[in-house]
Amino acid sequence: MAGEPLLKVQGVETFYGNIRALSGVDVDVHQGEIVSLIGANGAGKSTLMMTICGSPQAKNGQVIFDGEDITRLPTHLIARRRIAQSPEGRRIFPRMTVLENLQMGANLDNLKYFKEDVEKVFAMFPRLKERQTQRGGTLSGGEQQMLSIGRALMARPKLLLLDEPSLGLAPLIVKGIFEAIRKLNKEEGLTVFLVEQNAFAALKLSDRAYVMVNGKVTMSGSGKELLANPEVRAAYLEGGRH
Amino acid sequence: MANGYQNVQEDVMAKAVKEGAVAGIIAFLMFLVFVGIETYQDINNQLVWRTRWGLLGVFVIVAAVGRFVTVGFIKPHLDKRKLAKAKTGILEVSEEKSFFHKHFLKIALVFLLCYPFLAMMIFGRQGSLKYVDNFGIQILIYVMLAWGLNIVVGLAGLLDLGYVAFYAVGAYSYALLSANFGFSFWLLLPMAGILAGFWGIILGFPVLRLRGDYLAIVTLAFGEIIRLVLINWTDVTRGTFGISGIAKASFFGIWSFDVGAANNFNKAWGLPSSSVYYKIFLFYVILALCMLTAYVTIRLRRMPIGRAWEALREDEIACRSLGINTVATKLTAFATGAMFGGFAGSFFAARQGFVSPESFVFLESAIILAIVVLGGMGSLTGIAIAAVVMVGGTELLREMEFLKHIFGPDFTPELYRMLLFGLAMVIVMLFKPRGFVGTREPTAFLRTRKAVSGSFTKEGHG
Numbered sequence: 193m194a195g196e197p198l199l200k201v202q203g204v205e206t207f208y209g210n211i212r213a214l215s216g217v218d219v220d221v222h223q224g225e226i227v228s229l230i231g232a233n234g235a236g237k238s239t240l241m242m243t244i245c246g247s248p249q250a251k252n253g254q255v256i257f258d259g260e261d262i263t264r265l266p267t268h269l270i271a272r273r274r275i276a277q278s279p280e281g282r283r284i285f286p287r288m289t290v291l292e293n294l295q296m297g298a299n300l301d302n303l304k305y306f307k308e309d310v311e312k313v314f315a316m317f318p319r320l321k322e323r324q325t326q327r328g329g330t331l332s333g334g335e336q337q338m339l340s341i342g343r344a345l346m347a348r349p350k351l352l353l354l355d356e357p358s359l360g361l362a363p364l365i366v367k368g369i370f371e372a373i374r375k376l377n378k379e380e381g382l383t384v385f386l387v388e389q390n391a392f393a394a395l396k397l398s399d400r401a402y403v404m405v406n407g408k409v410t411m412s413g414s415g416k417e418l419l420a421n422p423e424v425r426a427a428y429l430e431g432g433r434h
Numbered sequence: 435m436a437n438g439y440q441n442v443q444e445d446v447m448a449k450a451v452k453e454g455a456v457a458g459i460i461a462f463l464m465f466l467v468f469v470g471i472e473t474y475q476d477i478n479n480q481l482v483w484r485t486r487w488g489l490l491g492v493f494v495i496v497a498a499v500g501r502f503v504t505v506g507f508i509k510p511h512l513d514k515r516k517l518a519k520a521k522t523g524i525l526e527v528s529e530e531k532s533f534f535h536k537h538f539l540k541i542a543l544v545f546l547l548c549y550p551f552l553a554m555m556i557f558g559r560q561g562s563l564k565y566v567d568n569f570g571i572q573i574l575i576y577v578m579l580a581w582g583l584n585i586v587v588g589l590a591g592l593l594d595l596g597y598v599a600f601y602a603v604g605a606y607s608y609a610l611l612s613a614n615f616g617f618s619f620w621l622l623l624p625m626a627g628i629l630a631g632f633w634g635i636i637l638g639f640p641v642l643r644l645r646g647d648y649l650a651i652v653t654l655a656f657g658e659i660i661r662l663v664l665i666n667w668t669d670v671t672r673g674t675f676g677i678s679g680i681a682k683a684s685f686f687g688i689w690s691f692d693v694g695a696a697n698n699f700n701k702a703w704g705l706p707s708s709s710v711y712y713k714i715f716l717f718y719v720i721l722a723l724c725m726l727t728a729y730v731t732i733r734l735r736r737m738p739i740g741r742a743w744e745a746l747r748e749d750e751i752a753c754r755s756l757g758i759n760t761v762a763t764k765l766t767a768f769a770t771g772a773m774f775g776g777f778a779g780s781f782f783a784a785r786q787g788f789v790s791p792e793s794f795v796f797l798e799s800a801i802i803l804a805i806v807v808l809g810g811m812g813s814l815t816g817i818a819i820a821a822v823v824m825v826g827g828t829e830l831l832r833e834m835e836f837l838k839h840i841f842g843p844d845f846t847p848e849l850y851r852m853l854l855f856g857l858a859m860v861i862v863m864l865f866k867p868r869g870f871v872g873t874r875e876p877t878a879f880l881r882t883r884k885a886v887s888g889s890f891t892k893e894g895h896g
Contacts, residue, residue: 271756276756279752283752284752285752286748296741296745296753296756
């Protein structure tokens with residue numbers, strides 16, 4: 193890939209109190225790519241995701257987005273740079289309706305595109321359209337995940353961060369959601385940075401991927417390369433093939 | 435078949451008798467010390483005790499009979515009705531609302547607008563004083579306070595146990611500024627609101643990082659700090675003596691309600707001299723203030739800031755990752771809620787003509803919060819109903835003179851206020867865990883407006 197990456201994470205170290213969760217992570221995400229980050233539980237994947245969003249902030253190193261250093265920006269200002277996140281555990285607003293949830297994702301100061309964007313999300317996830325007046329908390333897990341992604345898309349993001357979109361979902365629904373991500377990337381050219389436990393599905397979907405162990409990136413390469421890599425196969429794929 | 439049915443009924447009766455007896459025993463043990471024994475000071479200022487077996491008996495009998503009737507008659511009846519309904523297949527939820535239900539708000543507003551005149555027609559000029567002042571104004575003050583707190587607790591989800599502090603700030607702002615500088619009510623009303631809102635922000639800053647229980651404790655402390663400052667800063671606030679002789683509100687500066695004034699309202703309109711006209715005027719002022727609160731709340735809920743409050747209540751981290759400035763959002767919630775508390779406070783001072791720290795104890799905060807919770811957090815109608823029931827109910831207790839004939843001349847119904855308050859709360863929470871109005875009106879629609887029933891969500895998540 194030529195040119196400056198859209199998102200450049202450089203030597204980032206993040207601490208929870210005295211505990212070092214990330215020790216010098218470098219990750220690049222280029223315009224139009226799907227990049228995934230795989231690793232075991234507690235490897236620091238979600239921490240990296242949250243560090244990009246500025247909560248917690250990196251102690252050392254830099255996060256550069258679109259040529260701007262966003263390391264020290266507060267979370268809500270990072271979000272306004274159009275980095276949208278579908279956080280781990282979905283975190284939709286359970287007592288608000290589906291439509292209100294989507295509205296929260298939209299740029300509240302400028303609702304010009306609201307209707308158009310809602311229709312787009314509904315076209316992608318027709319289930320949400322059926323349930324638009326229901327409360328978020330009454331949706332099934334898969335629908336909540338769709339809502340979480342839909343809400344993130346309402347911000348018309350330049351970069352979409354997805355934290356474990358397959359968490360706790362049936363394989364068929366996971367397939368549907370990954371299909372939707374692929375479509376977004378192909379048709380709209382949306383850049384996606386994906387954190388996944390479901391390594392097989394993630395690597396198949398991604399252009400490139402990083403493997404994380406104990407707060408460090410230990411391996412990187414194209415999705416296909418990593419799928420073929422014996423070490424990766426042994427650690428993350430054997431028995432995990434869905 | 436008939437035999438079997440009889441058996442079942444006998445079983446129910448046996449069970450009812452047993453449970454009634456158990457309830458009686460439990461009531462006896464529980465109230466033995468609290469009700470059965472009373473301490474008092476005798477002539478020599480010594481603390482002695484006497485027994486009140488009669489009253490204790492009444493308590494035990496009420497508990498036993500109540501349980502007996504509930505188990506033996508009410509529950510089987512309800513079960514039967516439910517069963518019959520299930521058999522005929524009619525759902526309890528019907529889409530068609532009755533006329534009264536549909537136009538409830540309009541009817542209520544018209545009633546409120548006519549209320550003082552109705553009271554005057556029915557009870558005469560002096561007789562209506564009680565109804566306009568004790569019931570009307572008193573209830574509306576609590577409605578306004580509860581609606582103000584609703585912004586903080588119901589919408590933004592920040593549990594505030596010290597709301598009365600802002601009420602106090604509003605009341606003292608009016609009392610002090612009017613006594614020392616002679617400003618009028620209509621100038622000080624917005625000023626008291628602004629000052630209270632300012633204190634809301636001051637409270638907001640240190641508690642930005644706190645949520646739930648921790649926030650509740652800090653706000654509780656804040657409420658007490660304000661009260662203690664009012665008690666101890668005697669140079670300014672005159673401490674526990676309070677400030678008396680606070681100027682009355684005037685009719686927008688055109689007419690005064692002071693008896694000696696040249697432009698006295700009653701004289702100008704050729705009315706007989708009576709304080710009831712001032713009370714009626716105050717009634718409309720507080721009604722207007724309530725309407726203002728409701729209007730602002732409804733408008734804000736449809737605006738980005740109101741939506742952000744509700745989202746903040748649900749999930750703070752998600753809010754931040756969606757680009758919402760949670761600091762500003764929390765502070766505006768505190769400030770807006772406090773501002774309405776301040777309005778209510780300055781009105782309270784003008785109405786009483788006297789303020790002292792006594793009026794701003796923790797119990798007031800608790801009552802206001804109870805009204806918000808009972809009404810159904812976030813629902814304006816529900817909160818108004820809860821205020822009528824709770825405040826009106828306690829006022830009504832004062833009127834229950836006939837109880838003295840039953841329980842003897844020593845019986846003062848007001849003393850049982852809190853007991854009944856608690857009882858009412860337990861009952862409401864048992865049968866309507868989401869408060870009187872558990873539905874939440876959605877604020878965004880593409881095509882049609884459709885209320886979301888509270889029955890779809892977890893308890894306490896209305």
